[in-house]
Amino acid sequence: GAGVSQSPRYKVAKRGQDVALRCDPISGHVSLFWYQQALGQGPEFLTYFQNEAQLDKSGLPSDRFFAERPEGSVSTLKIQRTQQEDSAVYLCASSLLVTCNEQFFGPGTRLTVL
Amino acid sequence: RKEVEQDPGPFNVPEGATVAFNCTYSNSASQSFFWYRQDCRKEPKLLMSVYSSGNEDGRFTAQLNRASQYISLLIRDSKLSDSATYLCVVCPNDYKLSFGAGTTVTVRA
Numbered sequence: 274g275a276g277v278s279q280s281p282r283y284k285v286a287k288r289g290q291d292v293a294l295r296c297d298p299i300s301g302h303v304s305l306f307w308y309q310q311a312l313g314q315g316p317e318f319l320t321y322f323q324n325e326a327q328l329d330k331s332g333l334p335s336d337r338f339f340a341e342r343p344e345g346s347v348s349t350l351k352i353q354r355t356q357q358e359d360s361a362v363y364l365c366a367s368s369l370l371v372t373c374n375e376q377f378f379g380p381g382t383r384l385t386v387l
Numbered sequence: 388r389k390e391v392e393q394d395p396g397p398f399n400v401p402e403g404a405t406v407a408f409n410c411t412y413s414n415s416a417s418q419s420f421f422w423y424r425q426d427c428r429k430e431p432k433l434l435m436s437v438y439s440s441g442n443e444d445g446r447f448t449a450q451l452n453r454a455s456q457y458i459s460l461l462i463r464d465s466k467l468s469d470s471a472t473y474l475c476v477v478c479p480n481d482y483k484l485s486f487g488a489g490t491t492v493t494v495r496a
Contacts, residue, residue, distance in 0.1 A: 315486030373478035378430035
């Protein structure tokens with residue numbers, strides 16, 4: 274059974290470059306989440322989609338961060354003009370329902386900005 | 388103040404020991420509570436939900452104290468495979484999970 278997949282698994286970017294991170298959620302899952310996890314910390318919420326609608330983007334740290342899920346399935350998190358403080362693991366999660374229940378996480382994309 | 392606060396540990400215990408740790412949360416309106424487990428350089432995975440009456444899942448026992456806004460996890464008869472970071476997770480609204488920074492447990496032979 275396919276779980277949540279993310280690509281690339283590792284990304285090294287030079288400061289100022291744009292990056293795009295992809296998430297393939299579990300098929301049929303309505304809810305999709307992006308989290309940022311810094312070393313030694315728990316995941317921090319970035320944004321939430323219910324199908325194709327982005328209902329909450331309160332966790333996006335700046336307007337350099339943009340996420341989309343145009344067809345209600347695959348999602349892309351884009352970071353423009355990357356900065357060193359953007360270095361982290363970016364986790365995608367999906368859940369079947371809208372209510373607060375188990376979220377299934379992908380393996381994450383480890384972003385390093387030099 | 389962070390929404391979920393955890394003792395970071397590390398807790399270093401021998402096989403077969405009992406280890407317990409807890410977390411506190413700040414949003415009294417929170418309705419759902421969980422413990423997730425995260426192995427080194429892996430994604431978080433749900434360990435168990437936490438119910439008001441307390442609940443067990445094998446060697447794991449979770450307790451919730453709403454009045455004190457306090458959640459605990461107890462692991463009995465620790466196994467080497469229990470070595471991981473345990474994330475306390477609170478749902479303050481209908482969908483969003485707030486994670487603590489995690490408690491690291493190392494079980495030694």
